[in-house]
Amino acid sequence: MQKIKDTSDATRSRNTAAVETIRTLHSEAKKALKAAITGDTTKADDDEAVYGEHETHCSKGGTGKQGQALVSDIACLCAATTDTNLCGHTGGITSYSNGGKNTASGAAAAFQALKGKCSKRENDDFVLPAKIDAALAGFAGLFGTSAKTGDEPKNIIGGSDADDTCDGSDTNKA
Numbered sequence: 001m002q003k004i005k006d007t008s009d010a011t012r013s014r015n016t017a018a019v020e021t022i023r024t025l026h027s028e029a030k031k032a033l034k035a036a037i038t039g040d041t042t043k044a045d046d047d048e049a050v051y052g053e054h055e056t057h058c059s060k061g062g063t064g065k066q067g068q069a070l071v072s073d074i075a076c077l078c079a080a081t082t083d084t085n086l087c088g089h090t091g092g093i094t095s096y097s098n099g100g101k102n103t104a105s106g107a108a109a110a111f112q113a114l115k116g117k118c119s120k121r122e123n124d125d126f127v128l129p130a131k132i133d134a135a136l137a138g139f140a141g142l143f144g145t146s147a148k149t150g151d152e153p154k155n156i157i158g159g160s161d162a163d164d165t166c167d168g169s170d171t172n173k174a
Contacts, residue, residue: 025128032129036136039069045115051075051107054097067140071111079110 034041038050050069051057057065058076066073079096096102096110 029127029129029132032132033127036132037070039072045071046108046112048104048108051104051111053104054102054107057107067136070136070139072107073139074114075107075110078114079107 031041038045038047040050043050051072052065054076057072059066066076075096096106
């Protein structure tokens with residue numbers, strides 16, 4: 001009888017430890033996801049401090065802040081001075097570009113408008129910090145990969161229509 005009780009106690013202890021480990025990993029994954037999304041675990045995706053001027057937040061290297069916050073990068077790619085953009089949505093996500101609408105508030109407005117067009121996923125797979133890091137590295141690695149040689153090739157993700165400026169003034173240049 002004692003052996004059964006000891007085995008039961010040991011099993012309960014292992015289960016308790018496993019539950020605690022899962023809770024810890026879940027918490028760490030949520031923090032890593034939050035940091036990837038906004039660049040700061042204390043900021044929300046509508047906080048203007050996450051965004052900035054198009055010139056710095058949409059370029060990398062030097063003072064560039066590209067890759068520091070996913071929402072800022074998405075605003076760079078999905079907003080333009082025309083009403084169509086890399087993200088394939090139409091309908092006026094034009095609040096953020098290098099052409100006079102390059103403020104943090106414009107970027108925040110662009111992201112919130114885009115976010116409103118996206119449907120919520122019903123069932124997400126488990127998100128681990130390593131998966132987030134790999135996805136961000138892959139995304140950031142797409143910038144500057146175009147064979148085009150315009151004024152701002154560092155801003156081009158993937159292809160481009162021509163050798164152009166890719167400064168946010170024309171969505172065909174991303």
